[in-house]
Amino acid sequence: MAAIDMLHLPRVRKEKHYRGFNPLNKDFSDEELGQRYRFGRESIEFIANELRADLERNTRKRTALSVEEQVMIALRLYGSGSQLQVVGDTMGYDKSTVSRVVRDVTDALVDRKDQYIKWPSESQKNINKRAFYEKAGFPDVVGCIDGTHVHIQAPTADEPAYVNRKGFHSINVQVICDPQGTCVFFLRSYSRTIENLVPSAISFPCSTMYRE
Structure with a gap:
């Protein structure tokens, strides 16, 4: 019966977006x-x-995605942690389009x-120390460190290594x-191995990201 009912579900109609469409023009508040x-x-x-040079499409197609569309598709996936299909259905794009856009935007950001994102110089470390001391009265602090589990879909390769202590698949980050909330260091690893990497990782900068 359930299978029969599914045959009668209404199809999700994709919203058509045309060349030059800017989703920021929608009446959304900050x-x-x-x-x-x-x-x-x-x-x-x-x-x-910042990403326009990499993402702007040299095409006359009416349905070519604007740079703003591509960035916002990727940000929606990053921020929600949803699946490609869910983001596509929510925003009105095909799953394959979302996949391609997220890949392109991610590559451009990396x-x-x-x-x-830069590891602070010696002079910047001293500035950070003063700023943290003024905020909290705690001396010789150059940065605030924390970690979290980022929920992911179960990978096909080495799947057990991604199961964390709470029982779901994740990457440990x-x-x-710094005092302004800018990320100066970023490390990701399997949930079971991050503890072994932390002592050596904090002594040098690696892949980093920016937070507003």
């Missing part, structure tokens, strides 16, 4: 944008402009990571931030 994409209008525009 709070609403933040709820959906984890960034406000100004920050999304900044990211789009290519620029060293431009924005460690981040260090």
Whole structure:
């Protein structure tokens, strides 16, 4: 009976987007944008402009995605942790389009990571120490460190290594931030091996990311 009922479910109609469409033109407040994409209008525009050279499509197709669309599709996936199909259905794009866009935006962001995220110099460390001391009265602090589990779909290879102590699949992430909340260090690993990597990892910068 359930299988028969599924045959009669209405098909999800994809919203058509045409060349030059900018989802930022929709009447969303910064709070609403933040709820959906984890960034406000100004920050999304900044990211789009930074990635424009890599993401702008040299095509006359009416349905070519704008840079803003691509960035917001990727941000929606990053911020929600949803599956490609769910993001596509929610925003009106095919699953294959979401997959391609997320890959392209991610590659463009990674290519620029060293431009924005840098391990602090000795002079910057001293500035950070003063700022943390003024905020909390705690001396000789150059950064705040914390970790979290990022929920992922079960991988096909080495699946047991990604099961954390709470029983779900995740990647363990460690981040260090400066007094302004900018990430200066980022480390990811399997949930079972991060403890062995932390002591050596914090002594040098590696792949990093930016947080507003």
